[in-house]
Amino acid sequence: MSDPVVEVSGLRFRYPDGPEVLKGVDFTVHAGEFVALLGQNGAGKTTLAKHLNGLNLPTSGTVRILGKDVAGQPLAQLARQVGYCYQNPDHQIFSSSVAKEVAFGPTNLGYSKDRVEELVEHAFEVVGIGDLRDAHPFALGRGHRQLVAVASIIAMDPQVLVIDEPTTGMDRHGGMRAMELLARWASEGRTILAITHDMDLVSEFIDRSVVMAGGEILADGPTQEVFRDSAVLERAHLKAPAPVLAGARLEDVGVVPGRSIREIAANIAAAARPKPKSELV
Numbered sequence: 001m002s003d004p005v006v007e008v009s010g011l012r013f014r015y016p017d018g019p020e021v022l023k024g025v026d027f028t029v030h031a032g033e034f035v036a037l038l039g040q041n042g043a044g045k046t047t048l049a050k051h052l053n054g055l056n057l058p059t060s061g062t063v064r065i066l067g068k069d070v071a072g073q074p075l076a077q078l079a080r081q082v083g084y085c086y087q088n089p090d091h092q093i094f095s096s097s098v099a100k101e102v103a104f105g106p107t108n109l110g111y112s113k114d115r116v117e118e119l120v121e122h123a124f125e126v127v128g129i130g131d132l133r134d135a136h137p138f139a140l141g142r143g144h145r146q147l148v149a150v151a152s153i154i155a156m157d158p159q160v161l162v163i164d165e166p167t168t169g170m171d172r173h174g175g176m177r178a179m180e181l182l183a184r185w186a187s188e189g190r191t192i193l194a195i196t197h198d199m200d201l202v203s204e205f206i207d208r209s210v211v212m213a214g215g216e217i218l219a220d221g222p223t224q225e226v227f228r229d230s231a232v233l234e235r236a237h238l239k240a241p242a243p244v245l246a247g248a249r250l251e252d253v254g255v256v257p258g259r260s261i262r263e264i265a266a267n268i269a270a271a272a273r274p275k276p277k278s279e280l281v
């Protein structure tokens, strides 16, 4: 496997004068991986994510990006490698047009005008919001503002994208589209850590899940396996999505489980289809 892109080891963290919020966190992510970070409110997901771009620095332990310790690296240098989309896109957006907003990051990183244009066009292509380029970001709905925030980070060409609640404010279709585009972007060799409470979208689109509770990692593995571990879900106060619950029952009656209702419906249809005579013997 390629060298790790994100390496978190023995990470402990407390806010000044506060209790310990991260209590020894270890995980590694490689290029091309799209990872969900799950856990109930207050589990420590955002606190952990902010260690990847140096917004938080470990009380003890280390965080490495592309092999280099985050501690001691200037934030501006890290910003080239790790893009961070905030939980609330409105904390990020401040320009008077979508195009200006998306161009701000790469301009600020010092890229030439031509390169900025290229990066902005690429980001529009990835996120599929080119038709909104002249709109005022705050005239858009929350879901579209979220996409603008994602495009403005992708335009900085980061190796790693940390995204806190990527689908908030999106309807089902919008959420699915956002997940599809993120999955495609990751598969081109990038790395995404997505914090989300939407278990249905995780089940369908994200292959690896990390579950946190009380500042610790309870599980880290293939999403479908993690979602079938009822002890872990209970400890983390998470609920498996319907397709996973249904899948367990369907297996009992010989139907292949699926990651989504769509997939399950197709599997049931396939199981119900009369078999050709040649297979009946």
Ligand SMILES: Nc1ncnc2c1ncn2[C@@H]1O[C@H](COP(=O)(O)OP(=O)(O)OP(=O)(O)O)[C@@H](O)[C@H]1O
Binding pocket: 015, 018, 021, 039, 040, 041, 042, 043, 044, 045, 046, 047, 048
């Ligand atoms: N700036 C801060 N100062 C002190 N304590 C904080 C700060 N930010 C978060 N905390 C505390 O750290 C713990 C973890 O919070 P964090 O925001 O990382 O959780 P989370 O998993 O992202 O939750 P959510 O799903 O609600 O976003 C909580 O107990 C929270 O109150």
Ligand SMILES: [Mg+2]
Binding pocket: 045, 046, 047, 087, 164
């Ligand atoms: Mg959070």
